[in-house]
Amino acid sequence: MTTEMLRGEGVCMRFGGVHALREVDVALAPGRRLGLIGPNGSGKTTLLNVLSGVYRASAGAIRFGERPIERLGPGARARLGIVRTFQHPQLAASLTIAENVRLGAALGRRVRGSSAAEEAARSEAALERFGCAAYAEGLPDEVPYGVRKMAEVARGAAADPAVLLLDEPAAGLSREERAELIAAIEAYCGDHPQVAVCLVEHDVPLVTALCPELLVLAAGQALASGPAEEVVRDEQVRVAYLGENVQVGSKEEVR
Ligand SMILES: Nc1ncnc2c1ncn2[C@@H]1O[C@H](COP(=O)(O)OP(=O)(O)OP(=O)(O)O)[C@@H](O)[C@H]1O
Ligand SMILES: [Mg+2]
Structure with missing residues (x-):
């Protein structure tokens, strides 16, 4: 730690x-x-x-x-372990949402030498927690803006920072999306004190x-x-x- x-x-x-x-x-x-x-x-x-x-x-x-x-x-x-997200999502356009999040997890693997299984588990957990699981196989251009913003945060969280x-992770999101994102960040913080x-x-x-x-x-x-x-x-x-x-x-x- x-x-x-x-x-x-x-x-x-x-x-x-x-x-x-x-x-x-x-x-x-x-x-x-x-x-x-x-x-x-x-x-x-x-x-x-x-x-x-x-x-x-x-x-x-x-x-x-x-x-x-x-x-x-x-x-x-x-x-x-110093990881950031971008105000305007910087996802790789040719990779799916899941692949983008896995890139974040792979970064964590290099940081702490965790196994491929841990890396996959972190990616799955981040996709789930930040509401991206249903869009995991979509390309960034194919998913709603809110999902891109969530995926940006999921990628950071998956890196085990x-x-x-x-x-500004919540900028441009609808009221419901903002509430969902805040709840997800709060839960993430609770699990990673x-x-x-x-x-x-x-x-x-x-x-x-x-x-x-x-x-x-x-x-x-x-x-x-x-x-x-x-x-x-x-x-x-x-x-x-x-x-x-x-x-x-x-x-x-x-x-
Ligand atoms: N790469 C750059 N080249 C030149 N000026 C820049 C660059 N990046 C930021 N600035 C300038 O630095 C100042 C601070 O910009 P910055 O983007 O950090 O503000 P911010 O607080 O994030 O604003 P916002 O709330 O609009 O996102 C601004 O005057 C901006 O124009
Ligand atoms: Mg700014």
């Missing part, structure tokens, strides 16, 4: 003149459930890209346990139903972080993002 913490310290990311991240600190200890919120363009996806190795930070340190991992690409970080970074989960999601009642802690980005900077009840009461956060009427959600309300 992994006990390492994924940590970003003073993380900066510049794209030409755009400062997408400025001196952001984030720590994902085993078992942490962190909601990452903020306006469009505030740097949420960029932070996941920098943590997962899709981008190399312009400045700052990324560590997994004691190990500096700035120089590792996404494949090497995934083999350490130490850290799971979820970029050691996995650190970072969930990007605009719907604050939804994200806080799953994540007791929030990090708020605004224009690439950490505006606030801490227990969700405190963060949503923060005056700066309300002005920058939330407005006056947002409450912390409960698991029952979002269903």
Whole structure:
């Protein structure tokens, strides 16, 4: 079982003149459930890209346990157990939903040396849990958008991650699909208490139903972080993002 913490310290990311991240600190200890919120363009996806190795930070340190991992690409970080999903599903178009999820499980096998049988079991469980079993033999283009979004999460879960970074998994889903996905993520978290989960999601009642802690980005900077009840009461956060009427959600309300 992994006990390492994924940590970003003073993380900066510049794209030409755009400062997408400025001196952001984030720590994902085993078992942490962190909601990452903020306006469009505030740097949420960029932070996941920098943590997962899709981008190399312009400045700052990324560590997994004691190990500096700035120089590792996404494949090497995934083999350490740092797994992410994409805001826009990135499934291989020529592979079925089941094959895509099995690719995730195979990644887990390389990480932890589990057997082919364990890998198959993880794939089956993830397909089932994330509502993809009925579409397992379909190609991504042939299945509904909601199934593609679910399969993206299933693929991450099947990798047996130490850290799971979820970029707006519920965006674009119907109310019923959102409820199904939330219930599935919640069940996954219950069964995997050691996995650190970072969930990007605009719907604050939804994200806080799953994540007791929030990090708020605004224009690439950490505006606030801490227990969700405190963060949503923060005056700066309300002005920058939330407005006056947002409450912390409960698991029952979002269903
Ligand atoms: N590859 C890139 N090249 C240039 N600019 C980029 C790139 N990726 C992100 N940016 C810029 O960095 C800023 C942060 O973008 P990012 O996608 O991280 O925001 P976000 O918080 O995920 O937004 P959304 O809620 O819309 O998904 C934006 O100004 C964006 O235009
Ligand atoms: Mg984004």
